Amino acid sequence: MKETIQNVIEKYNRDRNRLMDILIAIQNMHQHIPEDAVSIIADQLGISKVDVKQTITFYHFFTLTPVGEYAVYLNDSAVANIKGRAEVVQAFEDELGIPFNSVTTDGLIGIWDTADIGMNDQEPAALINGTVFTNLTSEKVKSLITGMRAGKDMLELMRVIDAELDGPELLSTMVKNNIRQKGAVLFSDAYEVGYALRQAINRTPVEVVDEVKRSNLRGRGGAGFPAGLKWDFCRQSRGEEVYVVCNADEGEPGTFKDRVILTELPKLLFEGMAIAGYAIGAKQGIVYLRYEYRYMLEYLESILQELRELNLLGKNIAGKAGFDFDIRIQLGAGAYVCGEETALIESMEGKRGEPRNRPPFPVQTGYLNKPTVVNNVETLCSVVQVITEGAEWFKSFGTSDSSGTKLLSISGDCKNPGIYAVEWGVTIQKLMRRTGANNVQAVQIGGPSGICIGPDQFDRGIAFEDLATGGSVIFISEERDLLKDFVLNFMNFFIEESCGSCGPCRSLNVILRNKLLKILDGNGVEQDIDELYKWAGVGRSVNRCGLGQTAANPILTTIENFRHLYEDLVQMNESFVSAFDMESAVAESCEVVGREPNLSR
Amino acid sequence: MSKKILATTSLAGCFGCHMSFLDIDERILELIELVEFNKSPIDDIKTFTKECDIGLIEGGCCNSENIEVLKEFRKHCKILVSVGECAIMGGLPALRNGISIKECLEEAYLNGPTVGENTEKIMPNDPELPMLLDKVYPCHEIVKIDYFLPGCAPRADLIWNALVALVTGNELELPYEVVKFD
Ligand SMILES: Cc1cc2nc3c(=O)[nH]c(=O)nc-3n(C[C@H](O)[C@H](O)[C@H](O)COP(=O)(O)O)c2cc1C
Ligand code: SF4
Ligand code: SF4
Numbered sequence: 001m002k003e004t005i006q007n008v009i010e011k012y013n014r015d016r017n018r019l020m021d022i023l024i025a026i027q028n029m030h031q032h033i034p035e036d037a038v039s040i041i042a043d044q045l046g047i048s049k050v051d052v053k054q055t056i057t058f059y060h061f062f063t064l065t066p067v068g069e070y071a072v073y074l075n076d077s078a079v080a081n082i083k084g085r086a087e088v089v090q091a092f093e094d095e096l097g098i099p100f101n102s103v104t105t106d107g108l109i110g111i112w113d114t115a116d117i118g119m120n121d122q123e124p125a126a127l128i129n130g131t132v133f134t135n136l137t138s139e140k141v142k143s144l145i146t147g148m149r150a151g152k153d154m155l156e157l158m159r160v161i162d163a164e165l166d167g168p169e170l171l172s173t174m175v176k177n178n179i180r181q182k183g184a185v186l187f188s189d190a191y192e193v194g195y196a197l198r199q200a201i202n203r204t205p206v207e208v209v210d211e212v213k214r215s216n217l218r219g220r221g222g223a224g225f226p227a228g229l230k231w232d233f234c235r236q237s238r239g240e241e242v243y244v245v246c247n248a249d250e251g252e253p254g255t256f257k258d259r260v261i262l263t264e265l266p267k268l269l270f271e272g273m274a275i276a277g278y279a280i281g282a283k284q285g286i287v288y289l290r291y292e293y294r295y296m297l298e299y300l301e302s303i304l305q306e307l308r309e310l311n312l313l314g315k316n317i318a319g320k321a322g323f324d325f326d327i328r329i330q331l332g333a334g335a336y337v338c339g340e341e342t343a344l345i346e347s348m349e350g351k352r353g354e355p356r357n358r359p360p361f362p363v364q365t366g367y368l369n370k371p372t373v374v375n376n377v378e379t380l381c382s383v384v385q386v387i388t389e390g391a392e393w394f395k396s397f398g399t400s401d402s403s404g405t406k407l408l409s410i411s412g413d414c415k416n417p418g419i420y421a422v423e424w425g426v427t428i429q430k431l432m433r434r435t436g437a438n439n440v441q442a443v444q445i446g447g448p449s450g451i452c453i454g455p456d457q458f459d460r461g462i463a464f465e466d467l468a469t470g471g472s473v474i475f476i477s478e479e480r481d482l483l484k485d486f487v488l489n490f491m492n493f494f495i496e497e498s499c500g501s502c503g504p505c506r507s508l509n510v511i512l513r514n515k516l517l518k519i520l521d522g523n524g525v526e527q528d529i530d531e532l533y534k535w536a537g538v539g540r541s542v543n544r545c546g547l548g549q550t551a552a553n554p555i556l557t558t559i560e561n562f563r564h565l566y567e568d569l570v571q572m573n574e575s576f577v578s579a580f581d582m583e584s585a586v587a588e589s590c591e592v593v594g595r596e597p598n599l600s601r
Numbered sequence: 602m603s604k605k606i607l608a609t610t611s612l613a614g615c616f617g618c619h620m621s622f623l624d625i626d627e628r629i630l631e632l633i634e635l636v637e638f639n640k641s642p643i644d645d646i647k648t649f650t651k652e653c654d655i656g657l658i659e660g661g662c663c664n665s666e667n668i669e670v671l672k673e674f675r676k677h678c679k680i681l682v683s684v685g686e687c688a689i690m691g692g693l694p695a696l697r698n699g700i701s702i703k704e705c706l707e708e709a710y711l712n713g714p715t716v717g718e719n720t721e722k723i724m725p726n727d728p729e730l731p732m733l734l735d736k737v738y739p740c741h742e743i744v745k746i747d748y749f750l751p752g753c754a755p756r757a758d759l760i761w762n763a764l765v766a767l768v769t770g771n772e773l774e775l776p777y778e779v780v781k782f783d
Contacts, residue, residue: 576744576745578743578744580668580742580743584735585734585735586732586734587735588735589702589733589734590732592702592703592706593724593726594726595727595728595732598665
């Protein structure tokens, strides 16, 4: 073992900043990070064992105990649950004779919960040793288990359940892209590889930044910061060494548009990164790819190689003397908060993904403390079309505050879940007609951290100035239990994913979730609703990053728009209800000491 | 104005909150001008002899007796106040909440390093004893609590200010020094 670990460490030049890559390799080899490996890594990288361990324990896909030769990670998102996850869980547990979140005694198969894996349009879905299995049923689970017991590899396992495999050879996958509506900016047939990059290098970097500024292109990752301005700030930092980072962490439950771009249009993305590199003077670009999308890694690497061969990456790109730029892919290891740009940078440096204090902003002090532009996948792709067609053309789409088009990942209760490229401003009603969503009780926009609205607001439009979204739209039909199936699931998600730095994020969300449970269990009173609402509003101003600032949104926005659902559950005429039950509370202790419970009083 | 009647108790607490209460020092003389004590360790009245205006609760609920006492307090006091971390959140005793009750009892009576000879492996099981609960509960999960005074222990000034406000009906004074915890 020592030797293989040594080799891994050498492969990454004993670079402390590559700890993530080292750990990913070792986890894959041993299905966990053995204690001995921790010592060797610490020793070789010149850091303490605690440094290694704190990184390991931060990420969902690093473990200190084995997760099984076949590690099954079943998505636990709200949409997975309404699409029949319980049946799949049951099938796994029955067939294997173990509860979820444990490993069979022979160490062969482990079954684990995991947060949204970006497959909301084909749930229930799971990752098995990094390969995605979609549209699972109890029947398929049985076949998969037989296959795993027979020692089949991933390709064979997919065949066991008769999966229709899509994509080029390096990307044989069950994952469907479900592009339902193409748009002028993305998925237009007009894209020609390298055209925009050649246009860009015929202009000065400042002219490129100005063109992007003029287009009013705003970040597509959620926050909507103007891309051109961000690039300008980075230029103003005047760093010798600067970086372009593409945020492909796509962790917001219900979002999967970056996945589709990465599979369908990787060249468009890499070209966008090269243009950004030219504009800000970077030599290195890094794609931070969420671990859940690891199945694309080889394929993406091959595309990068192709672009190098076309001289669209590498040295003196497209014949422009002195324009050197290349891209590497950095895998994450399962942590939603790493989508936050400063946490992402920490993670790229091999640390726990804890957000940094801002300022300084990444454009001042980013990756390796150098000025860094972090942009979403879709933002960087849009840049290519801005350069090709010009800012005016781009602005002719959308609304005044939100120019261009937007990729929406639509899922939940509708006939045609998938990807829709729409112009900003499109109304919810229109989306419902296009996707075949009927009897809609609520729409969750922007994922759990966004807002939940009811039918009286379906005439509102998707735009930064109205309903802002990084891309997730989830339709929720009337038959669903909005509070239990969605709000509770979302709160559990945030509790699980909080990095734990800020007290209020770490504790208040648990308190809110428990109060919600109290109401769901029928033990709430009206005062509980008012307190929930009041307390939920606190997180926005006292937490460091967007996670903690928006974690209570599921509760806040459903109390605002669906208060009657809460009122139906609470005991309106009582001032207090206790869920305490003496009989069950004393049962165990009486049994252990060997006495009869005395419940007479 | 007739005096308000005050009761206090320590449930699963360490008596630190009561000690902090006594830290009001000579103001206790002012206090007895304002209130009359009923059931409380301070005057050692063991059962309620009157209906009370204010009940101060230290500690959460770890056994059946705590529950009974707390319910008694709710019955006899117009206003109930959770005083200190243990009453509000379970506090230190609630550290056992992540451990099974079986493991706790075995550690305390059979396996712990300070256990002497216990060859018969006896654990306290006299029917007179209170029964342990599966976990330590904060008071507001058992009965309605009207006010919460945070701290471990809350400062004497906070307890004092709160009592004066409750008795006089004036607004509670909460200067920063009184609620800062470190
Ligand atoms: C908790 C949290 C998670 C985030 N996740 C993502 C993500 O998965 N992808 C993304 O592009 N931006 C994400 N963001 C936003 C990023 O911090 C950042 O604003 C964005 O990557 C900037 O790119 P853009 O301006 O092109 O949108 C997240 C923010 C927070 C607070
Ligand atoms: S708000 Fe939450 S996730 Fe963000 S830094 Fe604070 S604890 Fe971490
Ligand atoms: S809050 Fe602190 S002082 Fe008060 S009872 Fe608990 S441990 Fe003792």
